[in-house]
Amino acid sequence: MAPRKLVAGNWKMNGDLAALDQVDEIAKAAQDAGCDVLICPPALLVHAMKARAGDMLLVGGQDCHTKASGAHTGDIAARQLCDVGATHVIVGHSERRADHSETSEDVAAKAAAAHEAGLTAIICLGETEDQRDAGSTLEVIAAQLAASVPSGATAGNTVVAYEPVWAIGTGRVPDTAQIAEVHDKLRQDLCAQLPDGAEVTLLYGGSVKAGNAAEIFAIPNVDGALVGGASLAAADFVPIIRAMT
Numbered sequence: 683m684a685p686r687k688l689v690a691g692n693w694k695m696n697g698d699l700a701a702l703d704q705v706d707e708i709a710k711a712a713q714d715a716g717c718d719v720l721i722c723p724p725a726l727l728v729h730a731m732k733a734r735a736g737d738m739l740l741v742g743g744q745d746c747h748t749k750a751s752g753a754h755t756g757d758i759a760a761r762q763l764c765d766v767g768a769t770h771v772i773v774g775h776s777e778r779r780a781d782h783s784e785t786s787e788d789v790a791a792k793a794a795a796a797h798e799a800g801l802t803a804i805i806c807l808g809e810t811e812d813q814r815d816a817g818s819t820l821e822v823i824a825a826q827l828a829a830s831v832p833s834g835a836t837a838g839n840t841v842v843a844y845e846p847v848w849a850i851g852t853g854r855v856p857d858t859a860q861i862a863e864v865h866d867k868l869r870q871d872l873c874a875q876l877p878d879g880a881e882v883t884l885l886y887g888g889s890v891k892a893g894n895a896a897e898i899f900a901i902p903n904v905d906g907a908l909v910g911g912a913s914l915a916a917a918d919f920v921p922i923i924r925a926m927t
């Protein structure tokens with residue numbers, strides 16, 4: 683089976699209840715889309731977004747704890763996300779790796795917790811600008827993938843997002859050959875690591891916009907996008923969804 687196509691929005695620490703007014707427009711576009719459409723708002727908004735979107739849109743979290751419950755003030759368990767309607771959770775976003783010193787081993791434990799709760803884990807990885815300049819991109823990506831994907835991962839419960847750190851929120855995007863090279867490597871490694879690695883959805887993330895989405899979606903082994911800034915307003919996000927259709 684071919685990987686499922688997915689356009690996912692990561693609202694990061696943006697949005698409020700009023701921002702949910704645009705969910706109807708996004709949900710309508712999602713209904714007409716030839717792909718799954720997911721929004722990961724701040725955890726506080728997951729329940730309200732799901733209530734508003736119903737089955738028309740997938741809703742996810744941006745992080746989860748490695749444990750199922752317990753004395754971890756301020757953290758959120760995967761099961762709690764599931765309980766309020768989430769189907770997915772992002773783990774290992776470069777902002778979490780940087781701001782919270784998360785290692786790939788932490789990311790694998792979070793992905794395993796997500797799987798245990800029945801969520802699909804969107805495992806993020808990507809090189810820094812220094813690593814790209816040093817020519818070590820493929821090596822960095824391979825090491826992150828090997829360490830971040832837990833045992834028990836399958837195409838049914840795992841999505842991998844390649845997000846070069848230097849492209850996130852900067853307006854800079856790797857050229858198509860650079861994206862193709864990394865996604866080809868990820869596909870090869872996933873096929874070696876998982877029995878159904880050929881079916882794992884591979885997203886590109888980093889300054890995806892309406893103007894570059896179609897070109898990025900045409901790259902082999904790119905099955906969709908993880909979109910930050912351009913997912914915050916329906917006027918920006920809907921054309922990206924349509925670019926996949």
Ligand code: PEP
Pocket residue numbers: 692845849850851852853887888889890908909910911912
């Ligand atoms: C992201 O943070 O996952 C992201 C891809 O951000 P942006 O689209 O704003 O670069």
